[in-house]
Amino acid sequence: MAVVTEAPPVTPIPEKKPPRKRGKWTPYWLLLPGLLWLVVFFALPMIYQASTSVQTGSLESGYKVTWHFVTYWDSLTEYWPQFLRSVLYAAAATVLCLLLGYPLAYLIAFRAGRWRNLIMILVIAPFFTSFLIRTLAWKTILADSGPVVHTLNALHVLSVTDWLGWTAGDRVLATPLAVVCGLTYNFLPFMILPLYTSLERIDGRLHEAAGDLYAKPWTTFRKVTFPLSMPGVVSGTLLTFIPAAGDYVNAELLGSTDTRMIGNVIQTQFLRILDYPTAAALSFILMAAILLMVTVYIRRSGTEDLV
Amino acid sequence: MSVVTWFKRHLVVIAGLLTLGYLLLPNVVVTVFSFNKPKGRFNYEWQQFSTDAWKDPCGVADMCGSLGLSLQIAVWATIGATVLGTMIAFALVRYRFRARGAVNSLIFLPMAMPEVVMAASLLTLFLNMGAQLGFWTILIAHIMFCLSFVVTAVKARVMSMDPRLEQAAQDLYAGPAQTFLRVTLPIAAPGIAAGALLAFALSFDDFIITNFNAGSTVTFPMFVWGSAQRGTPVQINVIGTAMFLVAVLFVLSGMIIGNRRNRQKA
Numbered sequence: 024m025a026v027v028t029e030a031p032p033v034t035p036i037p038e039k040k041p042p043r044k045r046g047k048w049t050p051y052w053l054l055l056p057g058l059l060w061l062v063v064f065f066a067l068p069m070i071y072q073a074s075t076s077v078q079t080g081s082l083e084s085g086y087k088v089t090w091h092f093v094t095y096w097d098s099l100t101e102y103w104p105q106f107l108r109s110v111l112y113a114a115a116a117t118v119l120c121l122l123l124g125y126p127l128a129y130l131i132a133f134r135a136g137r138w139r140n141l142i143m144i145l146v147i148a149p150f151f152t153s154f155l156i157r158t159l160a161w162k163t164i165l166a167d168s169g170p171v172v173h174t175l176n177a178l179h180v181l182s183v184t185d186w187l188g189w190t191a192g193d194r195v196l197a198t199p200l201a202v203v204c205g206l207t208y209n210f211l212p213f214m215i216l217p218l219y220t221s222l223e224r225i226d227g228r229l230h231e232a233a234g235d236l237y238a239k240p241w242t243t244f245r246k247v248t249f250p251l252s253m254p255g256v257v258s259g260t261l262l263t264f265i266p267a268a269g270d271y272v273n274a275e276l277l278g279s280t281d282t283r284m285i286g287n288v289i290q291t292q293f294l295r296i297l298d299y300p301t302a303a304a305l306s307f308i309l310m311a312a313i314l315l316m317v318t319v320y321i322r323r324s325g326t327e328d329l330v
Numbered sequence: 331m332s333v334v335t336w337f338k339r340h341l342v343v344i345a346g347l348l349t350l351g352y353l354l355l356p357n358v359v360v361t362v363f364s365f366n367k368p369k370g371r372f373n374y375e376w377q378q379f380s381t382d383a384w385k386d387p388c389g390v391a392d393m394c395g396s397l398g399l400s401l402q403i404a405v406w407a408t409i410g411a412t413v414l415g416t417m418i419a420f421a422l423v424r425y426r427f428r429a430r431g432a433v434n435s436l437i438f439l440p441m442a443m444p445e446v447v448m449a450a451s452l453l454t455l456f457l458n459m460g461a462q463l464g465f466w467t468i469l470i471a472h473i474m475f476c477l478s479f480v481v482t483a484v485k486a487r488v489m490s491m492d493p494r495l496e497q498a499a500q501d502l503y504a505g506p507a508q509t510f511l512r513v514t515l516p517i518a519a520p521g522i523a524a525g526a527l528l529a530f531a532l533s534f535d536d537f538i539i540t541n542f543n544a545g546s547t548v549t550f551p552m553f554v555w556g557s558a559q560r561g562t563p564v565q566i567n568v569i570g571t572a573m574f575l576v577a578v579l580f581v582l583s584g585m586i587i588g589n590r591r592n593r594q595k596a
Contacts, residue, residue, distance in 0.1 A: 050425035054433065057414035057477060061436055064474040068451035075454050123349045130346030144581045145354060150531050151577030152357070155554040156570035159562065160356035163363065163374050211353060261442070269444025272537060276558055286446045286538075293450050293542065303454060306447040313444060 371561025415480025463545025487521020
């Protein structure tokens with residue numbers, strides 16, 4: 024028999040405001056500067072990029088719009104391995120983030136007690152320190168002569184992952200495993216925070232009710248806690264998957280040429296090869312693919328109140 | 331109680347703490363290696379204890395300059411994004427007007443877009459306009475991607491606010507300006523502060539969008555990126571450690587102040 028906790032304070036429902044007579048234009052003046060910024064520096068660039076992707080020409084002679092849609096097909100046929108890899112790595116990182124992040128979010132929400140604030144700070148603080156420095160630290164952690172690789176080798180884990188193709192030559196650095204590890208690490212807080220927010224909202228009395236009805240802890244979790252935390256799971260997976268799929272920092276710092284993701288290709292095309300049409304087409308394909316996946320995912324998971 | 335039942339009972343706590351360890355391990359490594367004396371250009375292997383880097387944190391050419399530049403950009407981007415974002419948030423929560431849905435999606439899209447796509451498209455715009463890449467293009471880009479996060483943070487706070495408080499102020503003959511400054515703004519402040527803090531962190535730490543739109547200007551994340559190829563000075567770890575400590579102290583003091591306020595109210 025569990026102790027019934029006190030009911031949470033009921034927030035008063037604010038009354039509908041009477042329509043304002045004055046200031047009919049106020050919302051528009053408030054919106055104007057910010058929206059203008061987003062239109063000029065976010066929406067307009069997308070249009071420029073769309074037009075760039077159907078241009079032909081060269082840096083020397085200049086580019087012209089020739090509706091050269093073949094660029095899309097060419098870049099897809101040439102770079103599909105990188106696309107596939109991006110989706111696979113990002114998906115792996117997202118699943119790992121969920122598996123790792125859920126216990127920590129649960130711990131903060133229900134079990135931490137007076138340690139809650141401290142743990143929260145330790146989750147948030149890395150946000151304020153350079154993620155590049157921290158990612159480089161993984162080079163030290165996963166180094167060939169380091170303790171992690173030694174341990175994994177001693178346990179014969181690496182021979183298994185070598186066989187699976189996740190690692191190569193009994194080392195972790197410069198392999199898919201290192202890149203996924205880095206991605207998981209970098210985007211883990213983006214999973215933990217929404218999970219925590221939705222777990223915290225759950226009424227503790229529901230757990231007690233489940234316990235009173237003879238549900239085992241695991242059943243309570245499966246039938247009560249997890250379904251109620253679905254909004255957090257959905258927004259957490261989105262916040263992890265989308266940036267991870269476009270990332271090129273982890274693949275560059277922890278991977279090798281065999282682990283290049285689509286972000287690396289776009290970066291190289293744009294900043295080194297200067298083949299703007301291909302680069303623009305690639306980022307458009309990436310954007311479209313992600314928007315498509317996200318839409319399907321949101322529809323299927325049935326949570327519309329994300330935004 | 332057997333070990334197995336103890337383990338079972340504390341499974342969540344153990345798993346959670348392991349994750350916390352995973353999150354903090356790189357910070358520990360960064361701190362430890364700030365006391366290293368590396369052989370050669372790279373600071374990836376432990377050699378010898380030394381406090382040289384801590385005594386001379388700006389001893390590396392250009393590093394502290396890039397740090398100053400990043401701070402400067404972050405401050406301006408925070409101010410810009412917070413002002414614009416707060417205005418949008420108030421308009422969205424407090425007024426009914428046409429095209430609210432469209433505005434909401436325009437706010438949401440930058441957060442749902444991979445950074446590399448935004449970075450590349452912004453670069454095409456700047457190239458087409460013939461803009462000189464540097465401080466201003468970086469600032470423009472940072473305000474752009476921080477804006478949505480500020481709007482979301484402020485919106486959440488303003489939505490939970492009771493509009494009757496403002497009506498009460500007006501009933502007591504407060505003018506619109508007085509109502510806003512004495513009632514609305516103080517209540518919305520935590521949301522605005524959260525948005526500003528988020529904007530600062532995002533701008534200060536941004537690499538992908540900056541890398542595309544910086545030209546030859548070097549911010550601190552870009553300096554770190556370059557050092558990964560050229561050789562990483564120990565001073566980078568010193569800065570990383572200092573940033574972590576400052577962040578912890580900052581968030582800690584914020585929470586203590588917040589708690590004290592709440593207690594006073596109660």
